[in-house]
Amino acid sequence: MKKSDFVFLCVVLIVFVPFFLSPRLYQAYLSFNSEHGMLMSFMKFAVLSTMGELLGLRISSGMYIKPGFGILPRAFVWGLFGMAINMAFIVFSTGIPAFAGYLGVHDPDAVMAGPVTGEKVVLAFSISVAMNCIFAPVFMTLHKVTDTHILANGGTLRGLFRPIPMAAILQNLNWQVQWGFVFKRTIPMFWFPAHTITFLLPGEMRVLFAALLGVALGLILAVAARMKA
Numbered sequence: 753m754k755k756s757d758f759v760f761l762c763v764v765l766i767v768f769v770p771f772f773l774s775p776r777l778y779q780a781y782l783s784f785n786s787e788h789g790m791l792m793s794f795m796k797f798a799v800l801s802t803m804g805e806l807l808g809l810r811i812s813s814g815m816y817i818k819p820g821f822g823i824l825p826r827a828f829v830w831g832l833f834g835m836a837i838n839m840a841f842i843v844f845s846t847g848i849p850a851f852a853g854y855l856g857v858h859d860p861d862a863v864m865a866g867p868v869t870g871e872k873v874v875l876a877f878s879i880s881v882a883m884n885c886i887f888a889p890v891f892m893t894l895h896k897v898t899d900t901h902i903l904a905n906g907g908t909l910r911g912l913f914r915p916i917p918m919a920a921i922l923q924n925l926n927w928q929v930q931w932g933f934v935f936k937r938t939i940p941m942f943w944f945p946a947h948t949i950t951f952l953l954p955g956e957m958r959v960l961f962a963a964l965l966g967v968a969l970g971l972i973l974a975v976a977a978r979m980k981a
Contacts, residue, residue, distance in 0.1 A: 756816050760806070767799065785956060790835050793959050797834025801966025802827040808971055822907025829898045829912070830966070833891065838959050840891075844883040845951055845958075849875060868952055880947035884939050892934055897921050942968070 771778045785792045805826060806816045817823070849860035852875060857863075863871050898912075900921050905911025946965055950958050 757810075760803075760810070760816060764803070767803075782956065785960075789959070790838060793834040793838035793963075794831035795834075796960055796963035797837070797966060798827040798831035800963040801830040801834070804967035804971070805830075807967060811971065820903060820907040822902040822905075822912070825902045825907065825909050825912035826899075828909070829895075829902070833895065834959070834963065836891065837962055840883055840887045841950075841958055841962070844879050844887070845955075848879040848882050852878065864951075872952065873948065876951035877944070877948045879951045880944050884943045884947060888939055888943060889935055893922075893925075893930065896925060896930065900925075 771781060802823060806823070809818065809821065810816050845864070849857075849864055852860040857871075857875075860875055863869070864875055866872065897916065897918065901914075901916045902912060905914055946968070947962075950961050950965075953961055
């Protein structure tokens with residue numbers, strides 16, 4: 753284990769352990785989360801998903817920090833994505849059960865609020881499939897665009913707010929990797945089941961679990977980077 757790995761592990765422990773050791777701190781987190789859900793979504797994704805990207809960078813390049821990588825702009829963008837993901841969770845977890853009721857499923861809201869049953873798993877899977885087919889491809893592509901923009905501007909916060917050359921970036925994306933790996937493989941093989949688990953969790957735990965999945969996304973991006981190389 754390198755010194756940088758030890759430092760990264762210490763940071764992870766500092767972030768998570770206090771919530772396990774202090775019931776008062778955990779209750780304060782739950783209370784703040786219920787009252788300020790969008791703000792907490794920003795904070796969770798800004799911290800956890802950025803840590804996932806750092807882990808992915810460690811796997812792909814052997815280091816956690818590289819010149820121009822842009823930790824702060826990435827954290828800011830992840831925070832915005834976190835709020836968008838929270839919105840998507842609300843929209844799809846409400847809309848798909850409503851659509852299921854329209855198709856004849858008896859009281860789907862009660863099914864989703866109740867214990868885990870076969871019917872609840874099917875509904876959670878349906879929510880996951882709908883969200884990952886409609887929302888995820890746009891989100892993943894936009895994430896790739898912002899990553900490219902951050903790198904092109906030296907990883908600075910100031911550079912992040914320069915106009916994004918969307919057409920040029922989209923034209924030069926490696927669509928063989930974006931479609932053939934990120935969309936075609938990770939969405940059905942990883943995100944479908946991962947978000948099925950997400951929608952089986954209580955509402956207050958979903959965004960936190962999704963943010964933790966950002967670590968998995970960092971690993972996926974590392975694999976994609978190796979494939980591109």
